[in-house]
Amino acid sequence: MEMVAASCPQFTGLRPTLHNARSQPFAQHFNSQLRPSSSRKPCRPVVAMAGSGKFFVGGNWKCNGTKDSITKLVADLNSAKLESDVDVVVSPPFVYLDLVSSSLTDRIEVSAQNSWIGKGGAFTGEISVEQLKDIGCKWVILGHSERRHIIGENDQFIGKKAAYALNEGLGVIACIGELLEEREAGKTFDVCFQQLKAFADVVPSWDNMVIAYEPVWAIGTGKVATPQQAQEVHVAVRDWLKKNVSEEVASKTRIIYGGSVNGSNCGELAKQEDIDGFLVGGASLKGPEFATIVNSVTAKKVAA
Numbered sequence: 220m221e222m223v224a225a226s227c228p229q230f231t232g233l234r235p236t237l238h239n240a241r242s243q244p245f246a247q248h249f250n251s252q253l254r255p256s257s258s259r260k261p262c263r264p265v266v267a268m269a270g271s272g273k274f275f276v277g278g279n280w281k282c283n284g285t286k287d288s289i290t291k292l293v294a295d296l297n298s299a300k301l302e303s304d305v306d307v308v309v310s311p312p313f314v315y316l317d318l319v320s321s322s323l324t325d326r327i328e329v330s331a332q333n334s335w336i337g338k339g340g341a342f343t344g345e346i347s348v349e350q351l352k353d354i355g356c357k358w359v360i361l362g363h364s365e366r367r368h369i370i371g372e373n374d375q376f377i378g379k380k381a382a383y384a385l386n387e388g389l390g391v392i393a394c395i396g397e398l399l400e401e402r403e404a405g406k407t408f409d410v411c412f413q414q415l416k417a418f419a420d421v422v423p424s425w426d427n428m429v430i431a432y433e434p435v436w437a438i439g440t441g442k443v444a445t446p447q448q449a450q451e452v453h454v455a456v457r458d459w460l461k462k463n464v465s466e467e468v469a470s471k472t473r474i475i476y477g478g479s480v481n482g483s484n485c486g487e488l489a490k491q492e493d494i495d496g497f498l499v500g501g502a503s504l505k506g507p508e509f510a511t512i513v514n515s516v517t518a519k520k521v522a523a
């Protein structure tokens with residue numbers, strides 16, 4: 220890490236220098252359920268490394284797996300050799316969270332794929348932040364494009380979920396990214412900035428936030444963004460944070476890339492200065508390949 224700190228600005232804090240409103244009334248209704256900001260508890264850091272600039276790799280298992288396949292995946296992860304200077308998180312489906320959380324090595328933290336917007340109660344089918352913490356979850360993925368575009372969550376609803384989770388002490392992996400037609404219309408930055416702003420408007424702190432840039436056209440398609448395409452957006456996101464939040468948040472917040480990352484393309488992506496890790500879908504279901512992606516931090520060190 221020392222060699223990296225000496226030569227790579229992104230590990231020193233001296234960095235050079237992207238909806239669907241299915242039901243606005245639904246989101247508005249729950250706005251009123253949130254406590255006013257003045258009565259919120261200050262954000263409790265759950266993970267000491269958040270904001271440290273450490274490489275971050277998350278595995279989003281989405282709606283995949285069975286008890287048998289997940290038990291095997293956990294065994295593979297438990298025996299994998301992982302570079303030490305990487306934050307590693309896996310995100311199983313809700314029903315397997317407890318199983319994973321109780322059988323996975325402490326080396327890897329566990330994340331949920333969603334959380335309720337406020338305190339639990341009469342919300343059929345939802346899972347509260349309090350319940351996630353109860354079973355050892357440290358993180359939650361919010362704003363994933365599948366929830367934005369398939370389930371219909373809008374920017375404000377997602378922002379409020381993030382604010383609630385952060386206030387209650389969970390780390391948030393906040394996803395942003397453009398659709399193919401938005402990219403082709405030259406709106407990539409506009410879309411990402413609008414999604415970012417919805418987070419920035421409400422979150423109490425960026426200390427436990429990781430931003431995942433996931434171009435929707437690259438998710439599950441095998442069509443990975445080129446390292447240059449990803450780097451270009453990561454730089455723009457960092458610049459937006461610098462101008463609209465603070466220089467410190469811009470330099471400390473990890474911006475990770477997601478979209479068809481695999482064991483073969485991770486090295487070239489990791490070398491990009493502003494790519495601070497990955498959010499991996501399909502390839503995270505294979506323990507050895509996921510380990511290769513985690514260990515792509517070595518490519519970053521060499522590049523630095």
Ligand SMILES: O=C(CO)COP(=O)(O)O
Binds near residue numbers: 439478498499501
């Ligand atoms: O959506 C993703 C991670 O959240 C990326 O999925 P894939 O890696 O399967 O493209």
